[in-house]
Amino acid sequence: MLLGLRHVIYDFLSIxxxxxxxxMGVVLIYRGLFRFLGITxxxxxxxSTTLxxxxxxxxxxxxxHIPDINIRIQAFSMVCAAICLIGASGLLKHRDIRNRMVAKMLIAMFLLMSSLFIFRFFWSFYAIPPQDFMRAGLLSALxxxxxxLLVxxxxxxxxxxASDELQDELSEIARIxxxxxxYNRRAFDECCDIEFSRAQRSGAPFAIIMCDLDHxxxxxxxxxxxxxxxVLRRFANTLKEHIRKHDVVARFGGEExxxxxxxxxxxxxxxxxEKLRAKTADTQITIGDDVCLTLSASFGVAHYDSRDREWSAVLHRADNALYAAKKQGRNCVVDLATKNPGEECLSRTPTVIRI
Structure with a gap:
């Protein structure tokens, strides 16, 4: 608008x-993008401030002081080209953008802008200086x-x-x-579907552990x-801290x-x-000044068998093993894979039992 009012308002405003x-508009555009994407x-x-x-x-x-429209065009062209290159370089540096097509479009646009202004800079040495900026020819119009187009x-x-980020966030909320x-039950089911398919293809084993806080x-x-x-949050942290990164832990429901x-x-x-059982039994939970608890948990273990038709069969065996652990005294680990009866599982005696 200010450019269009040249010769109507003061030159300080219109130029x-x-x-x-x-x-500043271009700077704010890429700074907004940088902040949104977490680019530093x-x-x-x-x-950019210096420019x-x-x-x-x-x-x-x-x-x-020394009116010269050609030098003004050259100065503006080089500064704008540099600003656009800063925007492109920031996006090129950020390699974790989920939607690579978006990044490529923005980078291409910044580079196109920069190329146009660099060309305009060199063209100004050969072109006749325009008397009216609004009638400066095709290149200025472009x-x-x-x-x-950049805006x-x-x-x-x-x-x-933002739509992609929101979709990912909503998807994550639905799984946590x-x-x-x-993870919640839904996310755990999805992970088990993937692992079961892998096990059927390659025969790779996997185990499922079900655990429950005692009393x-x-x-x-x-x-x-x-x-x-x-207490549930502390127990969940104990589980997360003592498994591998690619293991999956989920809340199944209640204290399970x-x-x-x-x-x-x-x-x-x-x-x-057994490591998780021992860690739980050794952990003292202090909440405020009045609550100090030492808890225990029971564990049931099962593994994938090539005869299983679905992964829920493994989960069912682990659930039965957990029920057996609770029935035999709690604070123990039970595996139903073998048929040899084990000794009684006492809550004060950390043992691994097979029955």
Missing amino acids: VIANIAII LRHERWL VVLLAALLYFYTF TIIAGE ILSSFCTIWM DPLTGL FKNVNDEYGHHVGDE FVLLLPGKDTEQGLEVA
Whole structure:
């Protein structure tokens, strides 16, 4: 608007302020994109600020002291080209953009803008200086159009990326238990579907562990649900901290949790379960000044068998093993893979039992 009012308003507004506003618009566009994508570009702050201040000084000097429209065009062209290159370099540096097509479109647009202004800079040495900027020819018109396209495209791409982020966030919310931060039953089922398909193709083993906090109802009854919730969160953290990164742990419901251990057979699953059982029994949970609890948990272990037609068969065996652990005294690990009866599982005696 300010450019269009040339010769109607003061030159300071229609030349200096108008061109600085255009440059600042491009800076704000890529800074907004950088912030949205979490991009940190070294030296960008002082570099872009320096370029804007330098352009303002050149525009002012060659408008009011030594009027020269050609130098103004050259100064604006080089600063705008540099600003666009900063935007492109920031996006090129960020390699974790989920939608690569969006990134490519934005990078291409910034590079196109930069190329146009670089060409315009060199062309100004040969072209006749225009007397009226609004009638400066095709090249100037193209640069203005490219600037408008940059605004439109960046807005479109930002909305596109925001939609992807929101979709991922909603998908994650649907898969996460809000109390413990673990996967919920739905997410666990999806992971088991994938692992079961892999096991059928390659024969790779996997184990499932079901575990349950012993006498958890007493905690809720005696101390209240707020303490019970904190106990569940602490137990969930214990499970997460003592498994591998690619293992899956989920809250199955209430005080019951389930783990998927890819690549592990029953023996290895028993070792993991016993480590978790011992860690739980050794952990003292202090909440405030009045509550100090030492809890225990029971574990049932099962592994994939080539005769299984679906992964839920493994889960069913692990559930039966957990029931057996509770029936035999709690605070123990049970595996139903073998038929040899084991000794009684006592809550105060950490043991691994097979029955």
